[in-house]
Amino acid sequence: MRSPRDFLKPLCVGAPDPITEVPFPPSRMIHFFDASNEKMRAKLPDIAAKADIVLGNLEDAVPVDRKVAAREGLVTVGKEIDLGGTQLWTRINALDSPWCIDDLTTLVGEIGDKLDVIMVPKVEGPWDIHYIDRLLAQLEAKAGVKKPILVHAILETAQGVAHVDEIAAASPRMQGMSFGPADLAASRRMKTTRVGGGHPGYLSMSDPTLDADGQIDASVARVTAQQDPWHYSIARMVDACTTNGCLPFYGPFGDIKDVAACEAQFRAAFLLGCVGAWSLHPVQIDIAKKVFSPPVDEVLFAKKVLEAIPDGKGVHMIDGKMQDDATWKQCKVMVDLATMLSEKDPELKAAYGF
Ligand SMILES: CC(C)(COP(=O)(O)OP(=O)(O)OC[C@H]1O[C@@H](n2cnc3c(N)ncnc32)[C@H](O)[C@@H]1OP(=O)(O)O)[C@@H](O)C(=O)NCCC(=O)NCCSC(=O)C[C@H](O)C(=O)O
Numbered sequence: 120m121r122s123p124r125d126f127l128k129p130l131c132v133g134a135p136d137p138i139t140e141v142p143f144p145p146s147r148m149i150h151f152f153d154a155s156n157e158k159m160r161a162k163l164p165d166i167a168a169k170a171d172i173v174l175g176n177l178e179d180a181v182p183v184d185r186k187v188a189a190r191e192g193l194v195t196v197g198k199e200i201d202l203g204g205t206q207l208w209t210r211i212n213a214l215d216s217p218w219c220i221d222d223l224t225t226l227v228g229e230i231g232d233k234l235d236v237i238m239v240p241k242v243e244g245p246w247d248i249h250y251i252d253r254l255l256a257q258l259e260a261k262a263g264v265k266k267p268i269l270v271h272a273i274l275e276t277a278q279g280v281a282h283v284d285e286i287a288a289a290s291p292r293m294q295g296m297s298f299g300p301a302d303l304a305a306s307r308r309m310k311t312t313r314v315g316g317g318h319p320g321y322l323s324m325s326d327p328t329l330d331a332d333g334q335i336d337a338s339v340a341r342v343t344a345q346q347d348p349w350h351y352s353i354a355r356m357v358d359a360c361t362t363n364g365c366l367p368f369y370g371p372f373g374d375i376k377d378v379a380a381c382e383a384q385f386r387a388a389f390l391l392g393c394v395g396a397w398s399l400h401p402v403q404i405d406i407a408k409k410v411f412s413p414p415v416d417e418v419l420f421a422k423k424v425l426e427a428i429p430d431g432k433g434v435h436m437i438d439g440k441m442q443d444d445a446t447w448k449q450c451k452v453m454v455d456l457a458t459m460l461s462e463k464d465p466e467l468k469a470a471y472g473f
């Protein structure tokens with residue numbers, strides 16, 4: 120294990136100094152686009168005007184014969200498209216793939232100063248982050264990159280979940296993590312073909328009604344309720360990220376047409392502490408924006424609490440609800456997020472009354 124004192128020294132002579140605090144600009148959605156697809160690239164200026172983060176995907180979903188075109192397409196995006204204040208990320212190919220090394224050398228060499236974050240798929244343990252960390256430092260030094268490129272791990276293998284805390288703590292470059300339900304399901308041999316969301320087979324059932332002989336009365340219907348198969352892992356990811364000062368995100372929701380279920384999945388993640396989710400299709404940008412911006416009525420109430428209890432101490436009754444030091448902190452989370460988002464979004468600013 121590295122000495123904590125070394126954490127703030129660059130891992131290569133000439134690489135930029137590591138950051139001490141992960142920046143937290145609006146991050147409600149990471150919008151995926153296939154950079155080898157010219158049509159999608161052409162839409163980027165419009166998409167960037169709506170999205171907080173755009174991500175050029177090089178990994179899964181990009182066919183093998185378009186891997187190089189996707190990498191080159193992303194270089195073109197970095198060099199030629201003005202994204203305004205919207206962050207530019209990439210998802211590189213996995214560390215055990217033959218494309219990963221060229222993804223990193225090309226992207227850092229060509230557009231290292233334009234890339235905010237590199238998303239690394241299928242991270243299994245801190246060793247994967249250590250590899251990327253050192254290599255990025257060498258490439259940044261060689262290319263003269265001025266600020267460190269941050270790293271975002273996808274939590275999508277059983278091993279990754281088992282090592283989630285060590286992954287989050289592996290480097291000061293760790294910007295955050297996303298939850299990858301498709302690969303995780305496959306890795307665990309879960310029997311689902313869905314990408315995120317619930318499953319009608321994953322449910323709990325009320326007790327049976329017994330007849331006079333104490334036998335189960337099969338004629339009386341029993342109530343069932345779908346449970347959330349992802350709750351445990353997402354909650355672990357949120358704790359690991361928060362403990363280590365980085366940001367947790369929900370990942371993809373694959374049923375593009377089922378906007379209601381997408382919204383429900385995103386909202387469950389938001390309530391558990393995630394700051395955003397992936398959008399795979401333009402329609403999911405608006406869903407994420409709605410869900411990951413705190414609700415207006417809650418923000419107004421939270422503002423009222425903060426105003427009524429300036430020192431955040433003691434016990435108070437506000438609108439019939441008990442407020443104390445802990446609820447004050449909950450309200451502060453809500454108001455801080457609303458304040459940060461308002462700086463980007465004048466409509467939200469007006470709605471929140473800032
Ligand atoms: C999912 C899609 C393949 C759907 O595409 P398509 O059938 O073309 O949808 P539409 O006809 O509704 O598209 C309408 C227009 O919008 C453009 N479009 C579609 N998606 C995007 C996008 N992401 N960014 C920009 N523009 C987009 C279409 O080109 C149409 O344009 P026009 O013809 O001019 O009207 C497609 O949405 C897509 O490929 N999405 C990204 C998929 C992706 O990145 N998948 C990988 C991430 S999920 C994953 O990897 C799993 C995870 O790792 C895990 O393990 O859980």
Ligand SMILES: [Mg+2]
Nearest residue numbers: 179275299302
């Ligand atoms: Mg995956």
